[in-house]
Amino acid sequence: MTTSREQIIEKTCELLEIQGYHGTGLNQIVKESGSPKGSLYYYFPGGKEELAVEAIQQAGTMVLKRIRHNLSLVDDPAIAIREFIMNIAINVERSGYAKGGPITTIALETASSSEQLRAVCDQIYQDWQKAFSEKLQTVHLPERAASMSTLIIAAIEGGVILCRTSKSRNPLERIAEEIYFLVGS
Amino acid sequence: MTTSREQIIEKTCELLEIQGYHGTGLNQIVKESGSPKGSLYYYFPGGKEELAVEAIQQAGTMVLKRIRHNLSLVDDPAIAIREFIMNIAINVERSGYAKGGPITTIALETASSSEQLRAVCDQIYQDWQKAFSEKLQTVHLPERAASMSTLIIAAIEGGVILCRTSKSRNPLERIAEEIYFLVGS
């Protein structure tokens, strides 16, 4: 069972990822989600900002689950993380270089203009960082695991930008290899 | 001597960096730059897109010069790059976490919607990558230098996002240290 509310959030996640916050209009969301505009403000009285907060939260949580799941498949952190990044590269390519980094654009666009959205993005990045850090602590000291995790997340976010901009999965593939060296050494 | 044209470009660079492409209106650019709207379309008949292309190009070139200059100050690539990243961290903090990554947001926002802007951002990233790569080739093989450079640029772009989102210069500082280990090993 898919409610109107869920359809709206789902479509918002997709459009925000491709077009960003200011590039995505509410009209487009209601039109493409097939839900009526009346429902949008019924479910999200706070308007666009509230809707974006929920969408970003959902997208961030889904990615967190994927990180945890993928990293649990392989014992060696270096290999597990390399494969995870390689998967992202393939997914970015599959989307025609339109998707990848579901919260990246919003984090940048709204960091200075919406305290709410900034805080949500900040929390999500912290959650991701913790997930990588826990895995890395099986072979590294906690402090080093923490800084490695920060580098990994930054490199993935930046790598997605380079892939989308160059229309090539090559940047993330190179990054995956370099991170593999760093984590394994 | 500062012409209207230069004032407009200057202000556009600043606003695009803080607010992104869709978040920045032409009225705001005209108003804050002190130039008349009539001049905008006189100098940039292609409208917003043409103006953004010139602004991005100028910002990208300035960064390229800064990369080359900073990397030339120290012989050891590992130290030079670490100091460069540390400087970025300080500058992001100084701007109140509003600036940093003059082309990042535009690259993400327009990669799928404007072929012109995508191409310009792509070229700029390639120029930056080449600058790092040349420095790294003094101690690494060409292929390795290339992939390290890609990681460095991605890590900086992503690191700026993390700093702005968390309102802390800590992420870029951690990243600087990790990159130092990687390049120096």
Next chain:
DNA sequence: GTCTATACACTGATAGAC
């Protein structure tokens, strides 16, 4: 709960006087 109609500000862009 859902839908239509609409208010009202603002967008990018243009025309024409000066």
Next chain:
DNA sequence: GTCTATCAGTGTATAGAC
């Protein structure tokens, strides 16, 4: 070259019928 006035379109948000 510069400026004002203004266009058509779209943005978010709201009101009120059903």
